[in-house]
Amino acid sequence: MSMPNIIEKRNKLVALSLAIIALISFSSMMQAQTIGLGTPISESQLQGFDLIAPPNGSGYPDGSGTAVQGKVIFDRRCAACHAMDGSGTSGNTRLVGGNMQSAERPIRTVGSYWPHASTLFDYVRRAMPADAPKSLSGSEVYQVIAYVLFLNGIVDDSMVLNKDSIMDIDMPNKDGFIDSSQAL
């Protein structure tokens, strides 16, 4: 082996050792930065806390309901803002109608715009009615959203909505959105 080769090998060895030392001190530094004050908790302890209901169906509770049942709740708890037929008392409270392909500016409602039935469940459970959010039971949420879907012609009034059947609902504008989350 020629001299330059030996020197090169030795240099590589030194570089490798330095890298290992650096790695060890970096990882011990990282350990020192872990404060670790969080208290471990289990998912089962979060059952009554976690209201997230995504389209994959992982967040729905037990219970069920039909539009016929939902009309009773809707008339009493929702119609003051959304009107008896869901046509709303303002642009923001309209729940029914509209067409994304209309020639004029489209009216965007649950029926014409919302891409997922899960969003309706998630939102009503966490935020509605606006004067008493989280006051509806799981079954009452299924009932009232079944009625809103019925008013939009998406389900019939006898369909039993529950955590399984809600997965079969196709919203009219389900393909109307483009994920721009990674756009710079």
Add this chain to the structure above:
Amino acid sequence: MSDKDLEKVAGNGLINRRSDIDLEKVAGNGLINRRHLLGLGLAGAGSLASSSLLAADAGLNLEIPGWSKQPGANANGYGTRSRFTENIQRMSGAPNPLYPGGGASRSPLHELQGSITPNSLHFERHHAGIPDIDPAQHKLVIHGLVRQPLVFSYEDLLRYPMVSKIYFLECSGNSGSLFGPNPADGTAQSLHGLVSGAEWTGIPLSTLLDEAGVEPEARWINAVGADAASMGRSIPLNRAMDDVMLALYQNGEPVRPAQGYPMRLFVPGCEGNISVKWLTQIKLSTEPTHFRDETSKYTDTRLDRKSLQFTFPMGTKSVITSPSGKMKLERQGVYQVTGIAWSGRGSIRRVEVSADGGRSWADAMIESHQSEKALARFRIPWQWNGGSAVLQSRATDSQGNVQPSRTSLVTEKGNISTYHYHGIQSWAVNTAGDVANVYA
């Protein structure tokens, strides 16, 4: 403007004592080189009258005022402002009984200076009112696709190393009325007041996510607040691990209830709604939740009727705050044109100002720290000779993004959705000195 006009103004008391200064005109209709900002005794809009008269001419004899002859008030525990500035207020609509706690209040941009908004005047947007949270009872939970779900108390979090950064915060719907077919008769506050700037102090969110241990398949965080709407937003994990913080302090004091006390998410440069206030839950997942406020609302329907979802960064933008809508220029002379500029994608590199509706432009001076995703204050002197003018500002950020004209923005985006407006603002000045919002 002719040189003769300049001479006339010079004879009016403002400039003649500094006749050695050559007022270099840098663009049409009276814009003066920004280097004169420090050399001139400039008056703000509406306050020119006093400085254009010599005291002797006005018959003034200065006396010692009353407040210099008796002791003033004592120090107090929490500061108050002068009773003479109490008119500076946020602007909010009347409460809607059918939408309890919903609504917004707008910062009085036209009455503020610098690039930091006082906490009392920072804009607000609430979806179900301001909760009255006891920090001793508040919890922050991190769970879902993590190795170990964790719950943190406020006291726990105060012990973590923190960082302080200056950022703007802007509501996605700010300036949305400018998408409309007719220019609203508004002020800088009523049209653009859903933007503010502050120093935010908190814990890098990555620190807390790392402690819970992010599972490799996680792609999103789902953040939920503790308000009555339990407002939620989904944020991509790569952004959450970047410069997002759990903010605990605003301009040095604990975040106020209206801004999320005891803690909020802060996502720099992005639409304000995703900086979830009263943060209580972060759930990691492979897919977003598709919350109501990222489907029904805060989405941008294009002219082809497809809708963009998760459009987070706010555009490169500026607005002249003085002179601005509904102000009145009382006298001819030199005015300081000033405003704020910001970009969700970087820092502000350049602000140009036009006094002739965009036919010619001059570079304004940008002052203070030009930090990333923060408000920048700009200024340029302008000589008003009583003619009509259209004042505009155009910002360029560090990525080379240039603020578009209103026409090109509306042509591109349409007006089905009214989020993310960042077109050039035009303020018309008529011969009476009245300033008004126009489309130009």
